[in-house]
Amino acid sequence: MKCRVCGKEANIRLSAYNTALCADDFLTFFERRVTRAVQKYHLIDQTDSTLVAVSGGKDSLSLWYILNRAGYLSDGIYIDLGIDEYSRVSFEKARLMADRLGRRIYRFSLPALFQKGIGDLSKVMRRAPCSLCGVLKRYLMNKACIDAGYTVLATGHNLDDEASALFGNLLYWKEAYLYKKSISLEGRGDYLAKKIKPFFLCSEREAAAYAILSRIDYVYEECPYSVGAKTLLYKELLNKIEVTSPATKIRFVKGYLERVKEQEARPDPERCARCGYPSYTETCNVCRLVERFGTGEAIRIECFEPAQATATPDISAKADAVV
Amino acid sequence: MCSTQRAAASGAYFLRSTARAFFDIGWPLCYLIAMKVAWEGKVYEMEKPLTVGQLLERFSLNPEAHIVVANEKLVTEDCKLSHEDNIRIIRVISGG
Numbered sequence: 001m002k003c004r005v006c007g008k009e010a011n012i013r014l015s016a017y018n019t020a021l022c023a024d025d026f027l028t029f030f031e032r033r034v035t036r037a038v039q040k041y042h043l044i045d046q047t048d049s050t051l052v053a054v055s056g057g058k059d060s061l062s063l064w065y066i067l068n069r070a071g072y073l074s075d076g077i078y079i080d081l082g083i084d085e086y087s088r089v090s091f092e093k094a095r096l097m098a099d100r101l102g103r104r105i106y107r108f109s110l111p112a113l114f115q116k117g118i119g120d121l122s123k124v125m126r127r128a129p130c131s132l133c134g135v136l137k138r139y140l141m142n143k144a145c146i147d148a149g150y151t152v153l154a155t156g157h158n159l160d161d162e163a164s165a166l167f168g169n170l171l172y173w174k175e176a177y178l179y180k181k182s183i184s185l186e187g188r189g190d191y192l193a194k195k196i197k198p199f200f201l202c203s204e205r206e207a208a209a210y211a212i213l214s215r216i217d218y219v220y221e222e223c224p225y226s227v228g229a230k231t232l233l234y235k236e237l238l239n240k241i242e243v244t245s246p247a248t249k250i251r252f253v254k255g256y257l258e259r260v261k262e263q264e265a266r267p268d269p270e271r272c273a274r275c276g277y278p279s280y281t282e283t284c285n286v287c288r289l290v291e292r293f294g295t296g297e298a299i300r301i302e303c304f305e306p307a308q309a310t311a312t313p314d315i316s317a318k319a320d321a322v323v
Numbered sequence: 324m325c326s327t328q329r330a331a332a333s334g335a336y337f338l339r340s341t342a343r344a345f346f347d348i349g350w351p352l353c354y355l356i357a358m359k360v361a362w363e364g365k366v367y368e369m370e371k372p373l374t375v376g377q378l379l380e381r382f383s384l385n386p387e388a389h390i391v392v393a394n395e396k397l398v399t400e401d402c403k404l405s406h407e408d409n410i411r412i413i414r415v416i417s418g419g
Binding site: 001010011012013015020023057058059130160203204205207208209212213220222223225226229231232235236239240242243 | 385386387388390392396397398399400401402413414415416417418
């Protein structure tokens with residue numbers, strides 16, 4: 001298979017675009033897709049300061065790397081869920097990237113606040129770990145953004161994440177959630193940061209290929225609590241369809257984006273009476289959780305400076321690490 | 324000794340010495356020529372060289388959810404792998 005751009009031996013076949021590319025041209029293609037999405041959907045303005053939600057996985061680390069290469073200088077936030085070795089290794093990878101980019105990384109530690117990891121906390125709460133993790137991450141990342149003065153929170157959600165969530169919501173007709181997903185969710189005043197998903201139209205396979213070709217050291221292991229998650233089943237089913245009918249996932253998600261435009265503007269969310277952050281009830285879930293299981297300490301987000309400030313790599317230059 | 328006999332003798336000598344070299348160091352011949360593939364923390368041996376597409380089929384893996392790296396390079400499904408290659412299969416789908 002030959003690269004469609006230069007004719008050299010191809011390194012990746014992109015069946016959704018009916019093409020194959022070599023390492024150099026794939027890196028350029030992927031970075032251009034992300035930066036075009038940022039510009040087309042007005043994800044980041046020149047006045048914005050961006051914080052990237054970093055898990056140590058391929059998507060978030062690649063996103064952080066690309067945004068900085070593209071000149072959208074951004075810092076990272078990592079949530080330590082207290083999953084023993086998995087959390088330790090994940091944070092190590094996130095810090096390596098922070099050092100590579102010369103950017104700051106923030107960390108919130110769940111065991112520091114509750115003296116429990118996500119597993120034990122979900123047991124005492126009788127709630128699924130993934131559901132609790134979602135609640136905590138949404139709250140803490142927004143809080144970190146607002147408290148540290150960032151205007152935009154970027155997450156590494158990719159095409160497969162969005163397609164599988166959409167598939168699940170349609171399958172069970174969860175209309176309350178159906179039209180809530182978007183490539184960008186506007187912020188509200190001083191209590192809700194704008195959320196963006198620059199990888200919305202990039203597949204998980206493309207993000208992994210980008211990470212490997214850019215020599216990004218990410219966590220290959222899966223979160224131990226995601227075993228048997230329905231999302232994985234939906235992704236598997238969608239990928240089976242994708243193999244026989246290429247570009248199905250991107251058409252599915254793009255079709256959704258066209259339809260979601262027609263929906264009404266979202267009303268302002270209510271605010272928690274205690275912390276002031278968004279909440280559907282008088283007191284938000286996290287405030288109640290801290291009250292019941294907290295050690296009495298306030299929520300503390302640590303800040304780590306990079307080991308040594310390095311010049312931000314430029315996206316216009318050739319990728320420095322090419323296989 | 325005629326030239327045919329000499330050739331046969333040297334051939335037999337070559338086979339004997341090669342076999343001795345393998346067996347003296349305790350490596351079975353099949354291990355040396357097998358194609359080794361790293362997947363999910365284990366190393367698997369393939370009896371004969373395959374293409375990347377055939378390799379994924381052999382493991383019943385979806386090419387949309389997996390990437391194959393040979394000698395630290397990404398390779399497409401039509402790429403022919405050999406026993407000398409350092410091959411890894413990487414799963415790209417995560418819980419999300």
